Amino acid sequence: MSARGEYRPPVPPPQNLQGLSELAHALRGLLSQVSDPYELAAHLEVLGYNRYRVERLFGLPNTFALAQALFALAQRDFRPKAKPPKPRGTLGPRHLAVALTLGGTLVVFWSTGSVGWLSALFLLTWSQLVARTSFRAAVELETPEAEEVLNLMAWVGVLGVSVTAFLDLGFAATWGAGLAWVAVGVLTLRGLEAKAAWVASGFLLLAVLLRIAGIDPFWAGLLPLLLLLREGHPLRREGFPFFGKILAEEWVYGAYGLGQGFVLWKLVDLAGERALVGLGLYLLASLLVEMRLSAFVATLAKTLWQTENPVALLLALQRSLWSYTFTASVPTFLVLLGLPWSGEYHVPLLGFGFLSFLSAMALALNALGAIHGSALAFLTGALLLHLAPNPLLLGAVALGLLLYLLEHLRHPERYGLYLL
Amino acid sequence: MRSSHLRVLFVTEGTYPYSVGGVSRWCEQLLFGLKAQFTVLALWGPRRAKPTLPLPQGSTLRTLHLFRPVPAFPFATAPLHTFLPALEKLLAFLDLDLETFQGGLWELFLLRKRNLFHLFFHPRTQALLQERLHLLLGRSPTLGETLSVLHWLRSTLLPLLALDPIPEVDLVHATSGGLAVIPAWLVSRHLGVPFLLTEHGVFLRERYLAFSETNPSPAERLVQARFYHLISRLAYRETQFITTVSRFNRQWEVELGADPKRIQVVANGIDPEQFPEAPAHLEDPPTAVWVGRIDPLKDLLTLVNAFHWVRQALPQAQLLLFGPVPRGNEAYAEGVRARVKELGLEDNVRFMGPASPVYQAYHRGWVGVLSSISEGFPYTVIENMAVGRTLVGTRVGSVGEVLEGVGEVVPAMEPEALGEALLGFLKDPDRCLAKGREAREKVLSLYTLRRMLEEFSRIYEALALEGSLEVPE
Numbered sequence: 001m002s003a004r005g006e007y008r009p010p011v012p013p014p015q016n017l018q019g020l021s022e023l024a025h026a027l028r029g030l031l032s033q034v035s036d037p038y039e040l041a042a043h044l045e046v047l048g049y050n051r052y053r054v055e056r057l058f059g060l061p062n063t064f065a066l067a068q069a070l071f072a073l074a075q076r077d078f079r080p081k082a083k084p085p086k087p088r089g090t091l092g093p094r095h096l097a098v099a100l101t102l103g104g105t106l107v108v109f110w111s112t113g114s115v116g117w118l119s120a121l122f123l124l125t126w127s128q129l130v131a132r133t134s135f136r137a138a139v140e141l142e143t144p145e146a147e148e149v150l151n152l153m154a155w156v157g158v159l160g161v162s163v164t165a166f167l168d169l170g171f172a173a174t175w176g177a178g179l180a181w182v183a184v185g186v187l188t189l190r191g192l193e194a195k196a197a198w199v200a201s202g203f204l205l206l207a208v209l210l211r212i213a214g215i216d217p218f219w220a221g222l223l224p225l226l227l228l229l230r231e232g233h234p235l236r237r238e239g240f241p242f243f244g245k246i247l248a249e250e251w252v253y254g255a256y257g258l259g260q261g262f263v264l265w266k267l268v269d270l271a272g273e274r275a276l277v278g279l280g281l282y283l284l285a286s287l288l289v290e291m292r293l294s295a296f297v298a299t300l301a302k303t304l305w306q307t308e309n310p311v312a313l314l315l316a317l318q319r320s321l322w323s324y325t326f327t328a329s330v331p332t333f334l335v336l337l338g339l340p341w342s343g344e345y346h347v348p349l350l351g352f353g354f355l356s357f358l359s360a361m362a363l364a365l366n367a368l369g370a371i372h373g374s375a376l377a378f379l380t381g382a383l384l385l386h387l388a389p390n391p392l393l394l395g396a397v398a399l400g401l402l403l404y405l406l407e408h409l410r411h412p413e414r415y416g417l418y419l420l
Numbered sequence: 421m422r423s424s425h426l427r428v429l430f431v432t433e434g435t436y437p438y439s440v441g442g443v444s445r446w447c448e449q450l451l452f453g454l455k456a457q458f459t460v461l462a463l464w465g466p467r468r469a470k471p472t473l474p475l476p477q478g479s480t481l482r483t484l485h486l487f488r489p490v491p492a493f494p495f496a497t498a499p500l501h502t503f504l505p506a507l508e509k510l511l512a513f514l515d516l517d518l519e520t521f522q523g524g525l526w527e528l529f530l531l532r533k534r535n536l537f538h539l540f541f542h543p544r545t546q547a548l549l550q551e552r553l554h555l556l557l558g559r560s561p562t563l564g565e566t567l568s569v570l571h572w573l574r575s576t577l578l579p580l581l582a583l584d585p586i587p588e589v590d591l592v593h594a595t596s597g598g599l600a601v602i603p604a605w606l607v608s609r610h611l612g613v614p615f616l617l618t619e620h621g622v623f624l625r626e627r628y629l630a631f632s633e634t635n636p637s638p639a640e641r642l643v644q645a646r647f648y649h650l651i652s653r654l655a656y657r658e659t660q661f662i663t664t665v666s667r668f669n670r671q672w673e674v675e676l677g678a679d680p681k682r683i684q685v686v687a688n689g690i691d692p693e694q695f696p697e698a699p700a701h702l703e704d705p706p707t708a709v710w711v712g713r714i715d716p717l718k719d720l721l722t723l724v725n726a727f728h729w730v731r732q733a734l735p736q737a738q739l740l741l742f743g744p745v746p747r748g749n750e751a752y753a754e755g756v757r758a759r760v761k762e763l764g765l766e767d768n769v770r771f772m773g774p775a776s777p778v779y780q781a782y783h784r785g786w787v788g789v790l791s792s793i794s795e796g797f798p799y800t801v802i803e804n805m806a807v808g809r810t811l812v813g814t815r816v817g818s819v820g821e822v823l824e825g826v827g828e829v830v831p832a833m834e835p836e837a838l839g840e841a842l843l844g845f846l847k848d849p850d851r852c853l854a855k856g857r858e859a860r861e862k863v864l865s866l867y868t869l870r871r872m873l874e875e876f877s878r879i880y881e882a883l884a885l886e887g888s889l890e891v892p893e
Contacts, residue, residue, distance in 0.1 A: 033641065034628075035631075035637070035642045035646070036649065037677075038676075039645060039798070042625040043628070043818075045625075046629065046793050046816075046832060046833075048815075048832060048833065050831070062671070064675055077638070078557045078642075079638070080564075080638070080639075080640075081637045081638060139488070140466055140467055140468060140485075140489070141468050142467050142468065142469055142470075145468065156881055304562060304563045305562055305564035305637070306564075307564070308562050313563060349644065357712050412563050413567070414541075416563050416567040417567050417571055419564075420564060420568050
């Protein structure tokens with residue numbers, strides 16, 4: 001037990017064996033877990049077994065001797081213990097906030113008929129970066145500084161939306177809707193999901209009223225802007241270096257969002273006015289995928305903690321992958337099955353159907369720390385759609401990403417860290 | 421005198437200058453009280469923080485953030501064939517082989533300028549650890565266990581190796597026997613300067629107790645326990661001198677291999693002028709005072725339960741609780757309030773918030789009380805004694821030694837014993853005053869700041885001049 005060598009006095013055997021055995025029984029839970037007699041000694045001291053009491057009760061010289069005697073009676077339990085996974089993805093106010101904001105956005109654009117794609121690209125890039133920045137800030141900074149960084153990101157969002165909307169088509173609608181997305185995003189990241197849902201419903205209501213009254217949709221952005229002004233603080237210098245660092249280290253998140261934006265743009269271009277149907281299907285499918293993804297990740301984490309045999313581990317991982325892939329591909333298959341009867345809707349159905357599948361694979365890869373692959377897939381998909389406007393190309397990219405995910409999943413040693 | 425130019429690397433861990441508490445206060449006293457040029461090397465968590473305590477003029481602060489994602493590394497990755505043997509030696513801590521572990525730690529230190537980040541998760545590194553864990557657990561570790569152990573090792577070790585530029589110093593002083601030992605020993609060996617260790621609480625003991633709260637997997641628990649165990653043994657073997665605040669700590673240190681001749685108990689001290697003597701009479705109602713931060717380690721639930729017992733015998737008795745609720749302890753504080761309500765003690769137990777100046781809080785009591793389940797050398801005890809009021813404390817850390825003869829000591833987590841001891845004082849004001857006077861005298865003779873600074877000044881000088889020191893017989 002000891003490294004003391006010459007300083008260690010001889011320890012006589014305990015006198016009260018019955019008492020020792022009773023104590024070992026009373027502490028059996030602790031005894032099964034402690035790593036060594038010293039740990040047991042620390043706990044015994046806290047339980048009041050000091051030198052005097054140990055000598056009186058057991059005839060042993062000190063707590064260390066009692067710990068050693070008890071440790072000799074311990075039945076150790078080293079069975080793997082599964083860490084409880086933390087599932088996320090059940091329906092909540094944030095989903096409601098997103099749905100309401102989307103509704104408001106559609107109402108706003110419906111009245112103008114022109115979509116500001118520059119702002120959309122900016123928002124998709126910004127949203128990925130702000131989520132990542134917020135996560136890193138929570139880990140690396142104290143709460144007030146992390147708040148400062150989020151405040152900076154909110155201002156970047158407002159500024160970005162304003163500039164891109166100004167440069168793009170339909171300034172008023174784009175600016176109003178863009179600010180609503182910024183406000184909802186920032187509130188959600190601050191953990192104020194219910195408030196985000198209220199702002200989103202306010203935005204939707206305002207958009208509807210403005211449309212009915214035939215007023216410029218520019219004013220729909222006022223509510224989110226007022227909220228951002230009320231919640232935010234003046235900009236301080238402290239947040240900038242951290243944001244710069246995140247841009248340098250985590251740019252791939254921005255690339256991922258940008259890739260998503262380009263793919264959406266090309267698909268909406270291809271589908272024309274019928275894009276709305278495809279977009280609706282895509283969003284419903286995304287919700288399903290997100291909920292299934294959390295179960296997939298939780299299963300993977302549990303498997304990693306519990307399974308000792310490497311072959312059994314790989315089999316279990318494969319099972320979870322196929323279960324996830326099957327669920328994630330259901331919306332796409334349904335869309336494909338409906339193609340013969342889709343008539344002029346076949347392009348949006350095909351395009352958004354494959355986009356759902358591509359997103360499902362990309363989200364799974366992101367959860368396993370391989371966002372570079374997903375970003376590259378989206379950028380490639382956008383490029384291919386630009387070169388040859390055929391939605392089947394997106395299916396090919398999605399299939400490629402599935403194969404990449406399968407290969408990635410074969411090496412849990414590479415991504416297991418992200419599931420701990 | 422050389423000490424006026426003495427350059428000291430002062431290594432703190434989770435304390436000065438970022439958080440307040442007993443150890444931070446001791447650090448501040450030492451840094452402002454000793455004539456030396458300090459470089460403070462603070463081991464802190466992943467979050468960037470602003471110092472909450474001042475640094476003396478001329479001193480510098482460097483912070484090593486543990487468990488923080490490592491930034492992009494400007495240097496090339498170290499070759500695997502140099503990293504793996506070093507790691508293999510380091511993993512000897514799993515067999516409690518100190519010599520080999522030290523060798524591995526030193527080799528990793530020599531590789532510190534190369535990028536080691538990704539090598540920790542190389543398949544061959546994983547295979548190496550799996551093999552060692554298999555021997556330790558008696559079964560194959562799960563991949564989750566292997567990865568979590570590697571992750572823990574990487575995020576603990578890599579920040580501790582990032583010591584460049586290494587400051588030129590004459591002495592290294594680590595203020596904890598835990599992770600602070602690693603940079604302290606490495607710098608001490610690198611520069612060939614003496615290494616002094618001060619322990620307030622026994623780090624290893626506190627880590628062991630923390631396992632109950634964090635509930636790690638068996639593999640994590642075994643690995644961390646053995647790692648910290650060897651770190652403690654490394655400290656106790658390699659330091660030229662150890663100061664500790666209590667005889668209680670000394671028992672642990674000797675048990676873990678420290679040479680008793682190199683351990684000296686240097687108790688914490690206070691400036692008595694900041695704690696003026698309380699009036700020589702006691703005002704009704706009979707009052708017990710607790711001062712501290714509201715924290716599970718202070719075991720206020722036992723204190724409240726004890727006071728329920730006191731109230732039954734002495735209905736007018738009061739318990740005043742002075743102190744802040746630190747961030748994260750709100751739920752615990754609520755639990756204590758709920759217990760007060762549940763026992764119907766709202767008229768007897770009052771939450772007073774932080775006291776300023778703190779001596780006024782001590783003046784309000786007939787007797788002080790401390791119900792902690794773990795302590796090093798609590799300042800609150802000697803402050804309470806310094807104003808001329810006695811104390812009832814639990815037998816943890818140095819509390820028993822300090823209160824010996826001038827107060828009363830009871831086992832931790834025993835509300836009846838604590839209540840009985842409190843009642844004994846609250847029913848007998850003359851005893852309170854008599855013991856209080858003795859307590860003040862004890863503080864003035866043993867626990868003053870001046871005496872503490874003199875001791876450390878002597879130890880610094882002796883170590884810097886002679887390189888070693890022994891406690892006189």
